[in-house]
Amino acid sequence: MGASVAWSAPQSRRSLSRWVERRDLFAEGVASGDPEPNSVLVWTRASFGTGATVTLTVEVAEDAAFQRVVATAPALARRDADYTCRVLVGRLRPGQIYWYRFTDGGGRGSRIGRTRTAPRDDDPQRVR
Numbered sequence: 001m002g003a004s005v006a007w008s009a010p011q012s013r014r015s016l017s018r019w020v021e022r023r024d025l026f027a028e029g030v031a032s033g034d035p036e037p038n039s040v041l042v043w044t045r046a047s048f049g050t051g052a053t054v055t056l057t058v059e060v061a062e063d064a065a066f067q068r069v070v071a072t073a074p075a076l077a078r079r080d081a082d083y084t085c086r087v088l089v090g091r092l093r094p095g096q097i098y099w100y101r102f103t104d105g106g107g108r109g110s111r112i113g114r115t116r117t118a119p120r121d122d123d124p125q126r127v128r
Contacts, residue, residue: 012068018107032115037094044102049083095119
């Protein structure tokens with residue numbers, strides 16, 4: 001399964017994407033994992049895939065309303081990966097909560113996921 005990469009921008013901005021949640025088209029939801037102090041991996045599956053690929057856009061924001069988007073990138077959900085896609089989002093801040101979502105070209109979107117980057121290695125805060 002291939003992965004895409006998204007880099008966080010120095011300044012956040014309001015989302016420019018049309019987005020309407022369509023859980024029926026993203027039946028497996030979203031997931032995140034492999035948190036590092038400056039990156040996290042996000043995932044979804046486009047349940048509606050029929051061609052060779054489904055082109056999605058992933059957005060990562062500092063707020064649940066996507067008024068402070070820090071990363072946007074294209075993501076391909078390919079048939080040979082059962083229409084799943086993973087995106088490694090980098091240049092994030094340590095120990096920070098982020099929200100993310102996937103959208104197709106028509107504005108049909110996944111549910112919104114919440115993730116957190118790992119703290120810095122020298123951070124005394126306990127990790128659960």
